Amino acid sequence: MQNIYWHRRAVLTAMAALAAQPTMAMDVHVVVHNDPFALGVASGDPAPDGFVLWTRLVGKGGSTLDRGAISVGFEVAHDSQFRRIVRKGEQVAHPAAGHSVHVELAGLDPDRRYWYRFYALGAVSPTGRTATAPLRADRFRLALTSCQHWELGWFSAYRDMIAADPDLIVQVGDYIYEQSYPDQPKVRAFGADDPRDLKGYRARHALYRTDPDLQEAHRLFPWLVTWDDHEVWNDYAGLANREGLAPHIFAARRAAAYQAYFEHMPIRPSLWRSLSTPRLYRGVDWGDLASLSMLDTRQYRSSPPCADPMLARNVRLDRCADRLRPDRSMLGTAQEFWVGQRLARETRPWTLLAQGVFFAPLALDASGDVMFSDQWDGYIAGRDRLLEHMAQPSVRNAVVLSGDVHSFWVNSLARAGSGHPIVGTEIVTSALAAQSPPPGRFGNVQDNNPHIRFSNVDRTGYVLINLDLEHMAAQFRAIDARSPQPKFDILAELHQDAGADIPTID
Template sequence: MTSPDFLWHRRAVLGAMASLAALPSIAVDAAARSDADPFALGIASGDPDSEGFVLWTRLVGARAAPLAAAAVLVRYEIATDAAFRHIVRAGQGLAHPERAHSVHVEIAGLRPGRPYWYRFHALGATSSIGRAATVPTVADGLRLAVTSCQHWEQARFGVYRDIVAAEPDLILQLGDYIYENSYPDGARVRDFGAPEPRDLAGYRQRHALYKTDPDLQAAHRACPWLVTWDDHEVLNDYAGLANREGLPPASFAPRRAAAYQAYFEHMPIRPSLWRGRREPRLYRSVDWADLASLSVLDTRQYRSAPPCAAKNVARNVTLDACAEAAAPARTIMGAAQERWLSDRLAREHRPWSLIAQQVFFAPLWLDGTRRSTFSDQWDGYAANRERLLDEMRRPSVRNPIVLSGDVHSFWVNDLDGPGGAQIGSEIVTSALGAASPPAGRFGDVDRNNPHIRFHDVEHAGWVRLDVDRAAVRADLRIIADRTDATSVVRSGGTFTSPSGSRRMTASR
């Protein structure tokens, strides 16, 4: 018998997907013009492969307000040079009001392993120029910028200047791209200027505000992005349809669907990931030639209900000897996503297997008896973690590394199997721009967690990950003052994993 919760989930998701997938029969507003810059939210590229990528922009009115127009014709150009002397692709499409006048163009048929420049034209205006790139077919190196957690009110986003200067091949954003909530007791460097979003208009407004940040815009122009969501894109700590307000699915599912729609409207994500599907699929892969596989997970949408919690309630709380957290049927990924990742790891042939996901993966014990932990992390879904660790032990998987975010702090963790068998490593990036966790939040980390090699709970920043055939090198880049866009960013520690070692060690 189908549960009411499932029906509410399906109705909400189908409604959101239908609004994204439909091509409404609507007159083109051929006479539309704008006195303001319609490209004020910037441009972006993402999800690259060997033949192309997706291009994104969203047209807006004055002060980044929704554009008051029917469907608008948007043209794009792609060139092999920044001066656009050699245009290799040009086309056009419609920006529909039902999609907030966002534009997603999937490009194919380009040459692998080279940069391209792109721009848009609409409403008598031309956008800035962005740089995209295709994935090579053979590669000796990959540079990733790994980021997470950027709170508009708590920080400036000047860290992106350090990221752009590093010239990464790809920026990997692991969630909490926006925050829906304020923290009244914390210091603010700027304001949301609007209440917490609860409907489509509110989430669109919050995304648009973020997109006005000049450093964030510059980073989107610099190279392709690969993004996934965590909880704050909807509501802090939500799990499936359970939520911190304890709302029944009938009330929470429409809010989640609105947040999902706004997210897709504002991100450089391939539209084929949601059109024609029954639910928005965000888990996917971007494999880098013959060097590294990169699997991107969604650990929010398909979660089992939180362990040892009241019905419909999801909050990140301390669990104390909660047997339910280890129940075999519990999942943080969902059955379909688990099968997808299992199949990828079974067919792995590249030397490096990178698994990008949102929340702390390794055990994080808060006491010496190993009974106390947090519910919102993989510790609340321990059986799913053990299944994934088993998959990572396959003979085909030579060098697995999990990339995580969420906890506003840097961590380097060993991932061990039974008897201390070395399986892989986890690198946790700190918040790009958000407050550090409260003092003492994680207890006596070193005494309670011998598998944790490093932690820094005081600094914001990002991780520069350099991959070559011999090793992976992680540089933890920390910012001195997250409230100052011009603050110095420096290395807070470097770690190396030689191929075959399945361990990260501090570099001298």
């Protein structure tokens, strides 16, 4: 109990720092000689009446500013020239929150494009562009992305994504990587050791935000984000971790990583201020066409099956009975209840659930009893409970959006055991920029997994998804992230009519 209390106290302290108001004199009239907006601007979590705007003030080379609280002005306009300003104000960038700024706006017009900018320290930020969600919609375009390793690939896939002009970019984890891979060829270097404290995680996020393609995608489109494991430490599960560190030790590292994540993401501050733990699960609905539930599959999950309670590594499980326990959960009690309530109240024709890890069963041999521990296969009871919610009459067309495995997949979803009906489709995006899985990692995929409709384990890229009232179409867009001037290939196209159980793959 003492370890759990310490963990809760560490997280409360970290989150309070992000919400704190300044208790010191503000640096109002100071002018700096570098660009304090070098990390760019971003927006996210769109609603029919608003969104959240983000920036972070930094020093030379993206370093943390050595200054007190700083007043930051902002403007939101109907036009890019700011002739028709609809909202303006000031917020305080506090050093305890890395001088990050989150402006949560409401009261704006639905289904409308807006432009925004920030002012501070005698400088003006780049002009950002974003949009509110519609009240009614007959189409929705989203880009699904995951897994971007700074050293292992260029982020030029965002150029293609920008050209596709999505309504929303959905990032389902591994936005940063905390570790280097010495055996992999590199296109650039982290230039620092693995982060373990707040200073290190801040620096890693700031490095990522200097990438021009990533920065431009944030500037032009609203994002919806969640974390997976590499934002903290590979394969962690709750407080279980790769080295089996005691909870009070790992909790400090996790709290630092969580704080740095919130400092750098366009996430509504109302999600994490005044809460006992930072919350990432939330809904973003696209008019009357689609609901989109973003889930957190790391913070609340049970410890990995058939392992020491504090040890978390992605390993092959062979006839592990522990994974069948009914109390095992990927989402935790509160999040399971929340998503169950959302699905029970569903009224839209398309129901999207975005989350970090491979959802469908993935048998690694013909017995069906060998699988990876880090995926939903290690949490079968939790998966079945979520599938039961997806099978409710209120849910007409369920689609799970996933990442993590550095490969493309399309899977049909049904509860464990024979005879259960298909209740949804899973679309898994490959890494945007990271290594592909080693040959043979997933075994004989098609023979061992008849519910898998498509897989490609050799290419990286992202998925572009279009929805309308009658149809879903998805393009699996591949790129060589190690090439500075890459060309895109469409590996496959998914088509699924509303009401159909099984998609077609061209």
